[in-house]
Amino acid sequence: xxxxxxxxxxxxxxxxxxxxxxxxxxxxxxxxxxxxxxxxxxxxxxxxxxxxxxxxxxxxxxxxxxxxxxxxxxxxxxxxxxxxxxxxxxxxxxxxxxxxxxxxxxxxxxxxxxxxxxxxxxxxxxxxxxxxxxxx
Amino acid sequence: xxxxxxxxxxxxxxxxxxxxxxxxxxxxxxxxxxxxxxxxxxxxxxxxxxxxxxxxxxxxxxxxxxxxxxxxxxxxxxxxxxxxxxxxxxxxxxxxxxxxxxxxxxxxxxxxxxxxxxxxxxxxxxxxxxxxxxxx
Numbered sequence: 098x099x100x101x102x103x104x105x106x107x108x109x110x111x112x113x114x115x116x117x118x119x120x121x122x123x124x125x126x127x128x129x130x131x132x133x134x135x136x137x138x139x140x141x142x143x144x145x146x147x148x149x150x151x152x153x154x155x156x157x158x159x160x161x162x163x164x165x166x167x168x169x170x171x172x173x174x175x176x177x178x179x180x181x182x183x184x185x186x187x188x189x190x191x192x193x194x195x196x197x198x199x200x201x202x203x204x205x206x207x208x209x210x211x212x213x214x215x216x217x218x219x220x221x222x223x224x225x226x227x228x229x230x231x232x233x
Numbered sequence: 234x235x236x237x238x239x240x241x242x243x244x245x246x247x248x249x250x251x252x253x254x255x256x257x258x259x260x261x262x263x264x265x266x267x268x269x270x271x272x273x274x275x276x277x278x279x280x281x282x283x284x285x286x287x288x289x290x291x292x293x294x295x296x297x298x299x300x301x302x303x304x305x306x307x308x309x310x311x312x313x314x315x316x317x318x319x320x321x322x323x324x325x326x327x328x329x330x331x332x333x334x335x336x337x338x339x340x341x342x343x344x345x346x347x348x349x350x351x352x353x354x355x356x357x358x359x360x361x362x363x364x365x366x367x368x369x
Contacts, residue, residue: 098259098260098261099258099259099260099261099281100281100282101281101282101283101284102238102241102281102283102284102286105238105241105312107356107357107358109356115356118355118356121326121329121331122235122326122331122350122355122360123234123235123314124234124235125234125235145235145236145237145238145314146236146237146283147237147238147282147283147284148237148238148283148284150238150312152356169305170357171356171357171358172309172352172356172357172358173308173309173310173311173312173357173358174309175309176241176286176309178259178281190257190258193257195257195258214258216308219254219258220243220245220251220254220288220307220308221243221306221307221308221309222243222307222308222309224258
């Protein structure tokens with residue numbers, strides 16, 4: 098069902114500063130900053146073999162990312178797994194008793210479809226599932 | 234320098250129960266439980282494309298994993314990146330001002346060498362670096 102870790106996301110206060118920090122740490126360049134106003138965040142990515150590291154900063158104060166940092170500080174925020182058929186995966190997980198934040202897929206970046214599972218059903222881990230756009 | 238996410242680790246209270254949960258969630262089988270008494274933990278792995286998910290439970294009460302869970306609850310614990318030359322990477326990161334938990338590589342599982350960076354220098358993320366055993 099799940100094939101790979103598509104990305105792991107880190108909540109940060111200042112995505113520009115954190116990009117520089119992770120560029121030094123990883124020895125590779127980040128993607129540059131992307132604004133995602135509909136999610137009230139700005140993000141940067143680091144492309145790694147088979148996976149990505151995502152840095153996420155909230156825009157303004159009233160957004161889930163800034164609230165997360167107020168509550169828990171900067172750090173690991175969520176884990177995203179790639180699945181082949183997201184709608185079917187959500188049906189199976191709901192039937193298996195997993196609490197879903199999104200019971201149906203919603204649009205993600207770059208033509209993907211995404212959904213979040215509730216961390217209370219996943220040992221405290223906020224899990225995103227992503228389906229890549231069809232290559233047909 | 235860094236090539237890939239080698240694994241992402243989740244702190245759990247009951248690794249047997251969490252293995253079953255993630256087997257359902259991921260649709261793949263876990264590795265079975267491994268005891269790592271020198272670290273006072275037991276672990277299970279899920280092999281994914283190019284990376285792994287690790288579930289970690291502390292053994293007894295006086296161990297870093299149980300203390301983490303007391304403080305923050307179950308959830309994402311650390312992120313491990315593979316590097317080619319760990320000793321050289323640690324020298325470079327120290328020179329760049331990164332605070333290190335381990336200033337020299339220590340033995341990890343399966344012939345690897347590992348070291349941890351301090352989360353205070355990495356936006357709150359506890360980062361492990363791993364060098365695979367030489368294939369020569």
